[in-house]
Amino acid sequence: MKKELLSVIIPAYNEEKTIVETVKETVKTIENIKSLGFELIIVDDGSIDNTYAVVKEFSNKSAYNIKVVSYSPNRGKGFALKRGALAAGGDYILFMDADLEIHPKQVVSFLDLLKQSGADAVIGSKTVKGSVIKVPLKRKIISAGYYFLLKLLFRLPVTDTQTGFKLFKKQALKNSVKKTTLYGYVFDLELIVIMNFRKYKVIDSPIKLDELRSRRINISDILPMLKDIFKVFARYYFTRSYS
Numbered sequence: 259m260k261k262e263l264l265s266v267i268i269p270a271y272n273e274e275k276t277i278v279e280t281v282k283e284t285v286k287t288i289e290n291i292k293s294l295g296f297e298l299i300i301v302d303d304g305s306i307d308n309t310y311a312v313v314k315e316f317s318n319k320s321a322y323n324i325k326v327v328s329y330s331p332n333r334g335k336g337f338a339l340k341r342g343a344l345a346a347g348g349d350y351i352l353f354m355d356a357d358l359e360i361h362p363k364q365v366v367s368f369l370d371l372l373k374q375s376g377a378d379a380v381i382g383s384k385t386v387k388g389s390v391i392k393v394p395l396k397r398k399i400i401s402a403g404y405y406f407l408l409k410l411l412f413r414l415p416v417t418d419t420q421t422g423f424k425l426f427k428k429q430a431l432k433n434s435v436k437k438t439t440l441y442g443y444v445f446d447l448e449l450i451v452i453m454n455f456r457k458y459k460v461i462d463s464p465i466k467l468d469e470l471r472s473r474r475i476n477i478s479d480i481l482p483m484l485k486d487i488f489k490v491f492a493r494y495y496f497t498r499s500y501s
Contacts, residue, residue: 261295264288264365265348265428269301269338270356274308278316280356285322287362291369294350297323301342304332336438336445343426343435351431355422360465368425371463378430378458381416381450382423388464411491412451416462419447423465430458437500439493443479444486451490455500 266284270277281298288296300317302310310328317324327341339353350372352365360382368380384391385405393401405417420443434452438445453460493499 261293262350263348264291264294264296264369265342265346265351266296266298266362266365267301267339267342267346267351267353268298268356269303269335269342270305270309270313271303271332271335271338272305272307272309273356274305274312276358277309277313277356280358281313281316281324283358284354284362285320285324288365289322291366294369295323297325297346297348299325299327299342299345301338302326302328303335303338304330306332334441334445336441336448339445340435340438340441343431346428346432349428351426351428353422353424353426360421360423360467364423364465365425368423368463371461372425372427375461376459377461379424379426379450379453379460381418381460381462382421382465383416383418383462384421384465384467385417386462386464389466391465391467393467407487408447411487412447412454412494414450414454415460416450418462419450421465421467434458440486440489442486443483444490447487448490451494452500455494 266288268280277300281300284298300313302313310326314326317326327345343351350369354362372380383389384393408414408419430453434456435449437452438448440448450460
């Protein structure tokens with residue numbers, strides 16, 4: 259019987275010092291899931307360092323199925339994820355950050371939950387019971403305010419849209435991601451809103467986050483984020499452009 263295939267999408271921007279370590283750790287972990295074949299798709303999002311060169315050299319020497327997508331200029335993490343998702347051939351597609359903030363071994367529990375629940379997507383959440391995280395209090399307060407606003411506006415079935423670890427069934431993701439239009443911080447929200455609009459079953463799962471390594475949101479990011487959130491709101495409730 260042919261194995262099901264897992265596609266792992268890793269967006270990378272200026273990650274020349276860490277990307278090969280991330281790829282090695284991911285391969286080492288996922289090759290132990292005997293019921294699945296896998297492919298890694300590394301999307302170089304217009305890096306201005308040697309990210310593309312180092313990961314391409316590694317993939318050329320590797321016996322594993324590692325694809326490298328690259329383009330210029332930098333378009334944003336959301337664009338990279340969309341590009342990778344549309345190129346993926348797996349039955350399941352995992353979004354994973356390049357910094358190993360969340361270890362890829364957690365995909366095992368996500369796959370089990372996806373199959374047992376009949377869900378179309380499992381979204382990693384820092385806020386649900388069972389999550390283990392180390393986040394500064396200031397970050398927790400900002401996140402709480404953000405998710406209160408989202409709950410008020412969209413009534414989503416998940417409590418955290420921004421964690422960089424998400425697992426999808428192929429068709430649900432491909433049908434939804436092609437409708438996304440925003441590629442900054444709000445990409446994750448827009449994707450989940452689209453899936454919810456299209457009646458896909460989206461659930462969340464606890465995660466273990468050992469160390470916060472991703473770039474923090476600055477004050478200057480807040481106004482553009484709010485503008486994008488209300489663009490999603492208008493498309494969801496008024497123009498119905500996600501249908």
